[in-house]
Amino acid sequence: MAVSGRQTGRPTLEEVAARAGVGRGTVSRVINGSPRVSDRAKEAVGQAIAELGYVPNRAARALAGARTDAVALVIPETEARLFAEPYFLDIIRGVSAELADADMQLLLTLIRSSKERQRFEQYLSAQRVDGVLLVSVHGDDPLPDLVQELGIPAVLNGRRSADEPVAYVDSDNVGAGRSAVAHLAGRGRRRIATITGPLDMYVARCRLDGYRQGIEAAELPLDDRLVAAADFTEEGGRRAMRQLLDRCPGLDGVFAASDVMAAGARSVLRDAGRRVPDDVALIGVDDSAVARLMDPGLTSVRQPIEEMGRRMARALLQHITGSGTEPRQVILPTDLVVRDST
Amino acid sequence: MAVSGRQTGRPTLEEVAARAGVGRGTVSRVINGSPRVSDRAKEAVGQAIAELGYVPNRAARALAGARTDAVALVIPETEARLFAEPYFLDIIRGVSAELADADMQLLLTLIRSSKERQRFEQYLSAQRVDGVLLVSVHGDDPLPDLVQELGIPAVLNGRRSADEPVAYVDSDNVGAGRSAVAHLAGRGRRRIATITGPLDMYVARCRLDGYRQGIEAAELPLDDRLVAAADFTEEGGRRAMRQLLDRCPGLDGVFAASDVMAAGARSVLRDAGRRVPDDVALIGVDDSAVARLMDPGLTSVRQPIEEMGRRMARALLQHITGSGTEPRQVILPTDLVVRDST
DNA sequence: GACCGCTGTGGGAGCGCTCCCATTCCGTTT
DNA sequence: AAACGGAATGGGAGCGCTCCCACAGCGGTC
Numbered sequence: 086m087a088v089s090g091r092q093t094g095r096p097t098l099e100e101v102a103a104r105a106g107v108g109r110g111t112v113s114r115v116i117n118g119s120p121r122v123s124d125r126a127k128e129a130v131g132q133a134i135a136e137l138g139y140v141p142n143r144a145a146r147a148l149a150g151a152r153t154d155a156v157a158l159v160i161p162e163t164e165a166r167l168f169a170e171p172y173f174l175d176i177i178r179g180v181s182a183e184l185a186d187a188d189m190q191l192l193l194t195l196i197r198s199s200k201e202r203q204r205f206e207q208y209l210s211a212q213r214v215d216g217v218l219l220v221s222v223h224g225d226d227p228l229p230d231l232v233q234e235l236g237i238p239a240v241l242n243g244r245r246s247a248d249e250p251v252a253y254v255d256s257d258n259v260g261a262g263r264s265a266v267a268h269l270a271g272r273g274r275r276r277i278a279t280i281t282g283p284l285d286m287y288v289a290r291c292r293l294d295g296y297r298q299g300i301e302a303a304e305l306p307l308d309d310r311l312v313a314a315a316d317f318t319e320e321g322g323r324r325a326m327r328q329l330l331d332r333c334p335g336l337d338g339v340f341a342a343s344d345v346m347a348a349g350a351r352s353v354l355r356d357a358g359r360r361v362p363d364d365v366a367l368i369g370v371d372d373s374a375v376a377r378l379m380d381p382g383l384t385s386v387r388q389p390i391e392e393m394g395r396r397m398a399r400a401l402l403q404h405i406t407g408s409g410t411e412p413r414q415v416i417l418p419t420d421l422v423v424r425d426s427t
Numbered sequence: 428m429a430v431s432g433r434q435t436g437r438p439t440l441e442e443v444a445a446r447a448g449v450g451r452g453t454v455s456r457v458i459n460g461s462p463r464v465s466d467r468a469k470e471a472v473g474q475a476i477a478e479l480g481y482v483p484n485r486a487a488r489a490l491a492g493a494r495t496d497a498v499a500l501v502i503p504e505t506e507a508r509l510f511a512e513p514y515f516l517d518i519i520r521g522v523s524a525e526l527a528d529a530d531m532q533l534l535l536t537l538i539r540s541s542k543e544r545q546r547f548e549q550y551l552s553a554q555r556v557d558g559v560l561l562v563s564v565h566g567d568d569p570l571p572d573l574v575q576e577l578g579i580p581a582v583l584n585g586r587r588s589a590d591e592p593v594a595y596v597d598s599d600n601v602g603a604g605r606s607a608v609a610h611l612a613g614r615g616r617r618r619i620a621t622i623t624g625p626l627d628m629y630v631a632r633c634r635l636d637g638y639r640q641g642i643e644a645a646e647l648p649l650d651d652r653l654v655a656a657a658d659f660t661e662e663g664g665r666r667a668m669r670q671l672l673d674r675c676p677g678l679d680g681v682f683a684a685s686d687v688m689a690a691g692a693r694s695v696l697r698d699a700g701r702r703v704p705d706d707v708a709l710i711g712v713d714d715s716a717v718a719r720l721m722d723p724g725l726t727s728v729r730q731p732i733e734e735m736g737r738r739m740a741r742a743l744l745q746h747i748t749g750s751g752t753e754p755r756q757v758i759l760p761t762d763l764v765v766r767d768s769t
Numbered sequence: 770g771a772c773c774g775c776t777g778t779g780g781g782a783g784c785g786c787t788c789c790c791a792t793t794c795c796g797t798t799t
Numbered sequence: 800a801a802a803c804g805g806a807a808t809g810g811g812a813g814c815g816c817t818c819c820c821a822c823a824g825c826g827g828t829c
Contacts, residue, residue, distance in 0.1 A: 110808065144486045193519065210437075355722070374687075439815055441816095451779075459817085484816065486814085489784095490815080492818085
């Protein structure tokens with residue numbers, strides 16, 4: 086029932102009111118679901134809205150009321166580079182789905198320079214969004230605190246530290262490390278190394294903790310020479326793998342804290358003549374396209390990324406409306422996707 | 428009602444005017460860059476704005492004026508699955524950069540169901556955005572036409588057909604196919620096959636045309652048995668590769684219309700005992716992470732994705748303001764990234 | 770010296786909503 | 800029967816802008 090495009094013809098609240106034979110206030114009440122309306126009025130208004138094809142004007146609503154019906158999803162560029170590629174699209178997918186149900190707009194903001202950062206801060210203080218979703222993992226990012234100070238509801242994806250003050254949704258990174266190692270140990274590996282992410286990121290420290298817990302649970306000796314720090318990049322993974330081979334030629338399993346680093350490690354292993362999985366079993370995190378496409382397919386710890394996006398949005402919406410059944414801290418479980426690399 | 432929100436302290440135009448000792452109109456003129464303002468007034472207003480930290484209220488502006496300072500980037504879910512993953516982030520990156528410079532908001536809209544599609548159409552007709560950026564490649568997508576009918580400026584990423592009526596930014600897909608084949612031929616390959624995308628997409632047809640042109644340019648015989656249609660997925664690439672090997676065991680080169688399909692093809696080649704590049708040279712399109720991570724590294728035709736995003740945004744902004752130096756049709760060149768698979 | 774056309778400027782009139790107060794209209798209570 | 804209170808309602812008063820009309824100044828012209 087395509088309405089032909091006229092700019093001026095959009096019906097207003099007033100017109101709906103006239104048609105329904107009620108006052109402006111009543112229509113507003115119906116639209117906003119106020120309980121103080123008779124069924125008769127509700128019905129008349131509903132019909133008038135349908136007949137006129139009325140859609141509320143957001144600008145007017147935002148100006149008159151205190152809300153904007155928009156939420157910002159902020160992605161600092163520095164993070165963007167680090168995440169496995171499908172990550173963002175999945176997060177967006179989840180967020181978008183949840184917001185659409187609430188008829189909220191998703192404003193995407195990439196922050197890549199301090200200039201843009203400043204502009205965004207202006208944005209915030211101008212109250213242009215009802216809430217903020219932050220993809221933030223660096224331990225020293227001050228943005229979440231700023232948002233908090235401005236009194237704007239916020240939810241993070243990932244924590245900055247163990248005692249993150251801002252609401253967040255994260256995955257069980259410790260559990261991810263633990264189950265990866267358990268899997269490797271279950272395959273009979275005894276000298277299991279790990280390639281970590283940058284240790285100023287909480288997510289990387291958690292996965293390392295998980296690794297250690299896994300080693301202990303398998304009653305294997307903890308050995309610092311089996312731990313090499315990297316930075317979530319392929320090249321970093323490569324460097325770390327070389328270090329590990331150097332230090333412990335006898336290793337027979339590697340837990341890389343991301344698929345991309347695992348890919349780097351894999352190429353070094355190949356160059357060194359180690360077969361995967363025969364000589365060295367390899368496992369990553371993310372279950373990204375990279376894992377599926379590697380040869381052999383990379384066993385990986387999957388995170389429920391889209392679900393994280395959904396939960397973030399849900400938590401934020403509740404935070405905004407003040408109805409709070411969703412907990413301020415959400416940690417989602419990971420699961421193991423076994424392929425041929427282990 | 429826990430929301431404290433509503434910072435009453437935000438300065439308004441009126442306050443700026445009072446402080447600068449001018450009228451409201453003058454301040455508005457300064458902010459909107461009208462030429463009809465004296466330097467003296469301009470300076471006084473500028474100072475008042477700085478002192479007060481004034482930021483215009485968008486809702487008020489949208490309500491009073493006819494613009495919203497927001498642009499929607501629409502991604503139909505069906506497409507989302509097909510594109511190589513980094514694609515979107517790069518598009519977004521380009522779009523975002525360009526919009527930020529114009530102080531425009533980026534509204535991201537994923538359309539996955541007909542319900543959401545309908546909601547989006549309502550959106551549009553409610554004039555909530557100044558323009559629309561559409562990532563649309565399917566030949567039969569009616570959305571661009573709808574947007575056009577509503578009189579809303581729009582720019583597509585990719586065309587639906589040769590005579591696309593809506594403004595678009597695309598990459599030189601024919602050239603991509605041509606140069607891929609030229610490269611293969613230059614490496615001495617004589618039996619070059621191609622794995623196409625779904626042929627109801629113009630992009631896929633273009634790359635196939637390019638392939639054909641390349642074959643002719645290299646003075647090789649055109650042979651339909653060397654053409655296998657797929658769907659831009661890994662599994663599709665696998666199936667097509669099997670077909671090709673079946674039909675033409677003697678092929679020595681494959682141009683896959685996407686990296687992901689190339690990855691599928693590669694695994695089939697491996698299973699068939701064909702070495703890459705020794706027995707069969709393989710080339711893809713996109714220069715995505717997949718290409719870098721494959722073993723051997725996949726030679727690929729790169730598209731300037733971020734640049735496409737930037738150009739789309741630029742074209743749209745000009746379309747909105749009416750200043751039109753940017754052409755309605757933009758086709759960006761691709762370039763070859765040579766790795767070890769050829 | 771009265772007239773003209775400029776450029777700058779001030780401020781009224783909305784834009785379409787929400788908020789809230791006043792009003793009406795009930796059913797109850799005393 | 801009068802008085803009361805709550806539910807439903809109408810509509811005024813803005814929200815902070817842009818648009819636009821009116822008007823003040825200021826040469827320059829006849």
